[in-house]
Amino acid sequence: MKTLIIDDERLARNELRRLLDNFPKIQVIGEAADANEALPMIEELEPDLLFLDIQMPGKNGFELLQSIEGKTPEVIFTTAYDEYAIKAFEFNALDYLLKPVELARLSDAINRIEEEQHTTDSTGTNPTNGSLSKVLGENDQVFVKDGEKCWFVKLGKVRLFESMGNYVRLYFDDQKPLVLKSLNALEDRLNPSTFFRANRKHIINLQWIEKIEPWFSGGLLVTLRGGDKIEISRRQAIRFKDLLSL
Structure with a gap:
């Protein structure tokens, strides 16, 4: 799964990349420090998944998502603040990880991605596809x-x-x-x-x-x-x- 890490803190990006080494299905194809760097990378590389910080210089994570033209990748938010969680799920986020990210919570998030992919493979459609009308089941x-x-x-x-x-x-x-x-x-x-x-x-x-x-x-x-x-x-x-x- 092609993945971009978007976070203005270099140490946070490095730590997340280190943790993601535990998941062979996650292929980190790039990093960005803000929305200005991330948007052209998203357009060019067409990632499947974003690990996205919320508070960044310039556009925040929510504004970045609203700026994406075309298909929006799946999103897992990473942030030091819990007050954005409800808004994050309004953007149909797969998960919301509080910093410092723990391996066990990251593992739960990756498992959810695999569940989403299984649903997509078995039905032939992607239930999330950026729509706010995603049907939520017992495992969500x-x-x-x-x-x-x-x-x-x-x-x-x-x-x-x-x-x-x-x-x-x-x-x-x-x-x-x-x-x-x-x-x-x-x-x-x-x-x-x-x-x-x-x-x-x-x-x-x-x-x-x-x-x-x-x-x-x-x-x-x-x-x-x-x-x-x-x-x-x-x-x-x-x-x-x-x-x-x-």
Whole structure:
């Protein structure tokens, strides 16, 4: 995978290149210290992947991506600051690595690249292709920030999404953070084979269902592992049965 490292700190570039030596599939084809250096290299070398710093002299990492004409490479952001993480994932980043980059976290990021490539090879299409409408599945890892707390969580661990006005509450482990997003917008991003819209307020992870019971007016009551009880509305119960029936 042809890779460019873009970072204004020479020591950071050197350290990342050293760490990437552990991954034979990653071929570092060049380095750049800022957007002015990087843009012509991206046009000429057509890299598959960018390791991209955010704060740089001149254009920052986000502005660099917006300046790319044609197909945008996959992106893994590298930065010393965590406050940009939500915006990074709005740019469909594969991952967001905090400096100093640790080998274990870098390995997780490379594994995600391989998962994306496997999906591309098996479907014949690239689900990311620079679009903000990428469908997220159980193996996708997302950044969640609520106040001063931050998590990187695999969506497969999220058992329930609950609408709270303009926010959505995520339920995973013993955590219940809020994110600024509507449930409808979130539903458009989630793989419907794993995440099911149970009613106006809830999306459930089908793999977490422990028990299903008949409920009022033709609806269903599902119990998730952990004890959460969610009503599936009558209309959604029809879809639910169709989805899970042989």
